[in-house]
Amino acid sequence: xxxxxxxxxxxxxxxxxxxxxxxxxxxxxxxxxxxxxxxxxxxxxxxxxxxxxxxxxxxxxxxxxxxxxxxxxxxxxxxxxxxxxxxxxxxxxxxxxxxxxxxxxxxxxxxxxxxxxxxxxxxxxxxxxxxxxxxxxxxxxxxxxxxxxxxxxxxxxxxxxxxxxxxxxxxxxxxxxxxxxxxxxxxxxxxxxxxxxxxxxxxxxxxxxxxxxxxxxxxxxxxxxxxxxxxxxxxxxxxxxxxxxxxxxxxxxxxxxxxxxxxxxxxxx
Numbered sequence: 457x458x459x460x461x462x463x464x465x466x467x468x469x470x471x472x473x474x475x476x477x478x479x480x481x482x483x484x485x486x487x488x489x490x491x492x493x494x495x496x497x498x499x500x501x502x503x504x505x506x507x508x509x510x511x512x513x514x515x516x517x518x519x520x521x522x523x524x525x526x527x528x529x530x531x532x533x534x535x536x537x538x539x540x541x542x543x544x545x546x547x548x549x550x551x552x553x554x555x556x557x558x559x560x561x562x563x564x565x566x567x568x569x570x571x572x573x574x575x576x577x578x579x580x581x582x583x584x585x586x587x588x589x590x591x592x593x594x595x596x597x598x599x600x601x602x603x604x605x606x607x608x609x610x611x612x613x614x615x616x617x618x619x620x621x622x623x624x625x626x627x628x629x630x631x632x633x634x635x636x637x638x639x640x641x642x643x644x645x646x647x648x649x650x651x652x653x654x655x656x657x658x659x660x661x662x663x664x665x666x667x668x669x670x671x672x673x674x675x676x677x678x679x680x681x682x683x684x685x686x687x688x689x690x691x692x693x694x695x696x697x698x699x700x701x702x703x704x705x706x707x708x709x710x711x712x713x714x715x716x717x718x719x720x721x722x723x724x725x
Contacts, residue, residue, distance in 0.1 A: 487705060494702050495695040502699035510677045511685035511700070518593065518681065519661040522600035526657045530608040531650065535638065537609070538616035539624075556606050563602050564670025571598065571671075595672035596679050600661035607660050608653035615649020616642065659711040663704055 468476075495502060502508060537549055555563055571578040571589045581587040589595050623645060627637040643650070665683035672679040674688065682700050689697035 490698060490701055490705060494698050498695060499699050499702075502693075502696045503703070505696060507676065507680075507685060507689070508696055508700060511680055511682045512703075514593070514596070514677065514680065515662055515682040518596045518600060519658050522597045522604060522661045523654055523658040525597065525601050526605045526608045526661075527650070527654055530605050530653070530657075531612055531643070534609045534612035534653075535616055535642070538613045539621070539642075552609050553606050555603050560603055560664065560666025560668075561670050564599060564667035567595075567598060567602060567667060567671040571595075590671055591673040591675065591679060593672075593678055596668055596681060599667040599671045600664050603664050603667055604657040604660040608650075608657040611653030611656060612646060612649050615646035615653075618649070619645040655711055655714075659708060662707060 503512070533552065537545065537552070568590060569575050571581075573579060573582050573588055573590065578589060581589070589598065619642065623641050624637050627641045628634075632640070663683060664681070665687065668679070668681060669684055669687075674680045674684045680688075682704060686697045686700045686704070689700065
């Protein structure tokens with residue numbers, strides 16, 4: 457390594473170190489505070505309380521369901537963005553990524569306006585079939601899909617792009633149909649990206665709060681998920697709120713630690 461490279465990688469100037477340390481502390485201290493104040497002695501009891509247990513069960517059921525929905529519909533959308541050219545593709549990609557920056561409560565309002573009893577799609581469903589989606593478990597799944605789907609699409613699109621099209625072209629020259637090529641060549645090559653996207657999608661669905669409470673409410677056993685239970689418990693039972701928060705933090709840290717490099721490479725693709 458040259459002496460100039462050594463000088464470049466030497467001690468950082470104080471003017472950069474202090475702001476960097478301040479930013480890191482701002483992110484780390486709140487998480488550390490949860491770990492410090494966690495009721496370790498009563499953690500099992502707090503997590504096994506009826507309200508916490510119902511919230512955990514509902515969160516598990518709805519997040520698994522929403523992840524399956526995201527995988528089923530997100531993979532074709534990711535393939536469309538990665539493998540085809542059409543007018544308005546940039547707009548479609550922008551709409552896919554919009555929930556990443558949209559305030560979740562705004563997403564909940566949008567879902568109400570679309571699927572509420574007087575919504576542009578909800579009213580016909582209610583009038584024709586008697587189907588009312590808001591404030592049901594289905595509404596929880598819809599809210600989770602709305603906020604989590606972009607994570608899967610971006611990750612899988614990046615995996616499709618990284619795998620390239622040369623193998624698809626080789627399969628086509630051997631007479632494989634487009635569907636057969638996708639099923640036997642494209643998807644297996646991108647499978648690690650699909651797994652990464654699905655895990656990220658599940659983690660985001662697990663932490664969803666704003667769109668859920670706006671569109672689905674907080675009915676115990678029906679729509680009250682873990683984040684909603686944390687919000688409510690913080691007023692009456694702080695130890696339970698901290699215990700549930702600890703679960704969410706641990707899940708988030710584990711997911712990001714395992715998939716950080718793959719997720720960042722998907723974003724940069």
